[in-house]
Amino acid sequence: MSDYSTADVTAWMLTAFAVNKRNGAELQLDCPECGHPSCYFNVKKQVGYCHSASCRETWPLDKLIDKVGYSPDHIGFTVTPVIDTVVSRPVALPKAAKPIERLDTAVDALAYRGVTWDHIQKFRIHQDDTRLYVPVYEGGVLVQYNSRRVRKENPPEDWFKAGEKPYRYASGHPITHYLLGFEECRLWGDIVLVENSFVSMWLRDIHATATFGSHLSDTVINKIVHSRINHVTFLWDQGTEYASQKAQRKLKELGVQSKVIHIKGQPDDYTKEELKELL
Ligand SMILES: [Zn+2]
Incomplete structure (x- = not known):
């Protein structure tokens, strides 16, 4: 787990990704790897998972940060x-x-x-x-x-x-x-x-x-x-x-x-x- 608060991670996720749906701590987004819409990220556990059969990528927070190119620290600088x-x-x-x-x-x-x-x-x-x-x-x-x-x-x-x-x-x-x-x-x-x-x-x-x-x-x-x-x-x-x-x-x-x-x-x-x- 990172030091980021759930609120920080949530705010960052909503800025960095096109989140399709929110259900409590679960965010549903298009998988950053394959684009499939059944990718879920839990902002409390700070890990996500793509349910596409051909992908099955897991998404810990640091991997999403790598993908996006900026971390929740930089959220104030988001374009x-x-x-x-x-x-x-x-x-x-x-x-x-x-x-x-x-x-x-x-x-x-x-x-x-x-x-x-x-x-x-x-x-x-x-x-x-x-x-x-x-x-x-x-x-x-x-x-x-x-x-x-x-x-x-x-x-x-x-x-x-x-x-x-x-x-x-x-x-x-x-x-x-x-x-x-x-x-x-x-x-x-x-x-x-x-x-x-x-x-x-x-x-x-x-x-x-x-x-x-x-x-x-x-x-x-x-x-x-x-x-x-x-x-x-x-x-x-x-x-x-x-x-x-x-x-x-x-x-x-x-x-x-x-x-x-x-x-x-x-x-x-x-x-x-x-x-x-x-x-
Ligand atoms: Zn995927």
Whole structure:
């Protein structure tokens, strides 16, 4: 259990998630992982559970905090729900994080994910002793970063065998407000959405960008609607059908065409040629 009071947790839950129903200490929300509506969180026990048969994710409070990107401490800083007035506050990478250089082992490790030296420079990927950092910029300002735990004691091909909770973001800034490299993709007619940052770099030549998980927030939908993008393809991991169909409905209401590609596993289980045939 955390030190947060039930009232703090309740207030935070209601701000951070679209809670569909409240029944005493039980909140019913769309599962942050799969989007299924039968996900229940108990604000007294501070744990939740998704009842979708294909998901069955448990949601202790700290895992939800990881997902949202800010904790109940930051509730006062929560962005207002009026989308047009969202202000991107600047973020800093941890001080120890340095740009990856040409001869670093990180270049070899990332090559196993299909990420080239050009990608590393273009996306300004950083590293420290235990993590890789993918900065997220908007309007030339660093607004978030996605950091990935890596095992540098392993050979480069095994750096990404990092076990539990490999991702971390700057707190206080919902990662779900951003798409990776949006300043470039907002000018494209079509985009392909994938969950993972490195997968999106590997597939950048087929217009992929990363959603950092299987959720398309209203903020991101608003950005898409106000861009040149008129077609969106969902290439999310297996088990995200509810989430992608829900996002697809919202896009359709706003006049953006989309297509959902259901795959087994995740995109990097396939070759790029196989994925191109599915698009
Ligand atoms: Zn679920």
